[in-house]
Amino acid sequence: MYLNCHTYYSLRYGAFSEIELLQLAQENHVSQLVLTDINNTSAGLNFVRKAPQYNVKPVLGIDFRNGINPCFIGIAKNNEGYQELNTFLSEHLHGKREIPKLAPSFKEAYVVYPFEVVLRNNQQEFKENEFIGISVNDLKRLPFSRLGQLKDKLVVQQPVTFRNKRDYNAHRLLRAIDNNVLLSKLPQTEQTNEEEKMFPIQNLAGVFSEYTSILENTDKLLRSCHIHFDFSEGRKPQNLKTYLSSEKEDIELLEKLCQEGLQYRYPNGGDGVEERIEKELKLIKEKEFTSYFLINWDIVTEARKRGFFYVGRGSGANSIVAYLLRITDVDPIDLDLYFERFINLYRTSPPDFDIDFSWKDRGAMTTYIFERFKHVALLGTYVTFKEKGVIRELGKVFGLPKEEIDMLCSGRYDLAKLDSMAALVIKYGRLIKGMPNYLSIHAGGILISERPLTYFSATHLPPKGYATTQYDMVIAEDVGLYKFDILGQRGLAKIKETLEILKYNQPEKAANVDIHKIDDFKKDPKINELIKTAQCMGCFYVESPAMRMLLKKLEVDNYLGLVAASSIIRPGVAKSGMMREYILRHRNPGRTEKEAHPIMLEIMPDTYGVMVYQEDVIKVAHIFADLDLGEADVLRRGMSGKFRSREEFQKVKDKFIENCRKKGFLEVLIFEIWNQVASFAGYAFAKGHSASYAVESYQTLFLRAYFPLEYMVAVLNNGGGFYRSEFYIHEARMLGATIHAPCINKSFGTNCIYGKNIYLGFMYLRDIEERVTERIIKERSLNGAFGSLEDFLDRVTISVEQLSILIRINAFRFTQTNKHELLWKAHLMVSKNVQMEHPKLFVPKHKKFNIPELHTTDLEMAFTQLELLGFCLCSPFSLLExxxxxxxxxxxxxxxxxxxxxxxxxxxxxxxxxxxxxxxxxxxxxxxxxxxxxxxxxxxxxxxxxxxxxxxxxxxxxxxxxxxxxxxxxxxxxxxxNYIPDPRYTDMRTAKKRLPEREKQKTNDGVV
Structure with missing residues (x-):
């Protein structure tokens, strides 16, 4: 009887989850109800998935509104009707258009107009599939309305938004947050009626007992609706079924590509290669994953055509078919990668392929995918209210001063001593925490479906401009939609840009560089020495302090060691204490036999019986605990995110422990192994994934070893890495570079290098406008270098404020004129009201000004650099008081x-x-x-x-x-x-006197 139910996916409106809605229905003996979130379908699939557990027949719909003003409710008769509703909502969300007063002619969906809306719009005519919704409150007015005569068109529409007073209060707070107003200033029109609650079904029927036709109409409507999505374990993938026109053609193409790849990857053959290919192809066909492999092949093939660098990783990197199709560059035979991590008979989902592109190329590849395939959308996710964020929002809603909000956010308070308002912030903060705040985009997931994506949900259009689902990765997998991960990273851009820089800075060497000679890099003693000594700043994945520390402790000096380190560094291994144990066993060979359990050592001999890789979880679950491979994969997947709390995961955990007990293992051992599994499985990498990372690390280490300055420039130009730009500049200096501040005649927007001289780009000048930079570079490229300040002003239109920044950073030092003198000239020569958009038609005559002799100290320059660049180019130790x-x-x-x-x-x-x-x-x-x-x-x-x-x-x-x-x-x-007082605001003569002492001290100390 409930045709209009909301969850907290009615964003900043609803107050509880879809599961809590089903629990509420069960408590009130409601056997069928319609989920109709406001302009949102995020909860739909999970609502259908979970409904049978609560003996509820699920029906899906949408509450169409402009803001919170109701227009009409759409209720799907079936899946096709749900798609109609989703398509209609998507069109309006994409175009940011208002919902019309009257619904379109849906073929497979009902429309319910709220009683109040019909009266307000004076609606006279209704289509066959359209009804008028009557709530409990509306019954008082129905006898006095003309609508009472339309008996065949009246249905029960008792909205469900709250369970109790607390939900209603949360609703009001959410509405105040959404409107950015004090709770006391929240308009009544921006909140809904407190009576939007669910009543026991017999009570609701009793209220409408005088209007049996309304009850009958409602029951008839609900009985005619049926929604079904397959959530069974044996469900078929909903991804694009065939890459070509048939499965047979797909299989033939895949086999052909494997044979071509065999010649490329294994020109001299290899032991076990043919058997591995045959084994994989058989399972790929059986599991109907052929199109999945071919789509990934299509993507990377297009990338190579465009000259884009990419790295294929994820569990799919354990696959020889992926290696042959050049989706990955990891040889599973050479690394003895665990086949069952990649695919097994029990696995319903295809293997994970994370394809990394340069952050500069990723957008082009995403556009290609949307144009190449018919039914495509980005995968959505939900940004939830976090603890500090919700306290800050509620603090504003309750009108607390900033100082008090900061105190509450810090967590340093005694709850018993808080005043009533602050206590309410904490109370309702805990209630709202974890609720979805707004829809966002998954880091890299793209869905390519057999059906239109609106079959599963509506889509919205975030700023990136690509249609995005309203549900997340977990629900997508539940219904059989498996994502393609198209990710962007800066490491690949650094490699590509280094090679481009080499072409102009060392052209004689650039021609001989082949960045894909990974086998040579692995054996290069110079590169391996960098790893062993942890001289890796700027290098992909191995530059962080934690990784540098681990490399030294492990004394890593080879590729396989780096592969292991890439996974050991992940949070779970350290948390379980097994990182330390791995290091101990690595450094003390006798310890392994003494400490490792024989079965664990037999399962993982290469890692001393320590779980390091994601597939180790599967191996341990399968061999140590006798779980089948499907159960083992549930265990692996269940270690992170929402899936951990699911009953499927809990069942597998119980079976893990029960099986170990049956095998006679001691309780202490069982729970020690389980705790290791539980502590890190969700964070570890598959070995093939780590191997892919290690390949890229070796490429960056090669560039750092042989072309360090060019590489550091590329690192800086691509946003740095783990550290601030200042430290990559410092590293370049330590590697032999001379660092120059931005220069009008040498610098570009980004950093550039001439021999061993690195000129910082204008990008570091915080307040320089991009159009000014573009104008300078364009004029210089067309008409040559600037000869003087006057020459610059004749050729470039610029405001005095922008010019002052360039002079202060000493960008005109080529003029050999003190910057204070240049600043005087600039203010005398340039009008403050200059119109930057209009170039000069005639070159003006410049007056000569008599300006007194002025001086600039290095200390003054250092503080100017601190202000304009964010760091100084001298040693910070020379600035100490x-x-x-x-x-x-x-x-x-x-x-x-x-x-x-x-x-x-x-x-x-x-x-x-x-x-x-x-x-x-x-x-x-x-x-x-x-x-x-x-x-x-x-x-x-x-x-x-x-x-x-x-x-x-x-x-x-x-x-x-x-x-x-x-x-x-x-x-x-x-x-x-303390630093010395800023000499620009103190006695210049004193600063000038101190400088020789500092320069002398710097020379004597050997300070860089």
């Missing part, structure tokens, strides 16, 4: 091992983390006075006492310790050092 009183650096750690050291360090990055008991500690990466990197640890007692206060130089006192050969400082005391 008090000179360092020692010259200790990272090079002195070995002689201070297990002793205390006093050292100065410029902060690179700090990781704040919590111990198991919730206490804060810090891991810091610093640069010493010689430009070398070192690491420091602040354990909880020290971290509680000393706090990192932003960028700058810190004086650290602590103990040098070694863990597996990796040296770091355990900090005991720490103090941030």
């Amino acid at each position: 008090n000179f360092p009183n020692n010259y200790n650096g990272q090079r002195d750690f070995i002689k201070h091992l297990n002793k205390h050291i006093d050292i100065y360090g410029y902060m690179v990055t700090v990781k704040n983390t919590n111990t198991y008991n919730g206490k804060r500690m810090n891991f810091a990466t610093m640069v010493d006075q010689y430009g070398e990197v070192f690491d420091a640890v602040l354990f909880p007692p020290v971290a509680a006492k000393y706090i990192f206060r932003g960028r700058g130089v810190y004086r650290l006192y602590g103990k040098v310790v070694s863990e597996f050969g990796f040296l770091s400082i355990e900090v005991i005391k720490m103090q941030k050092q």
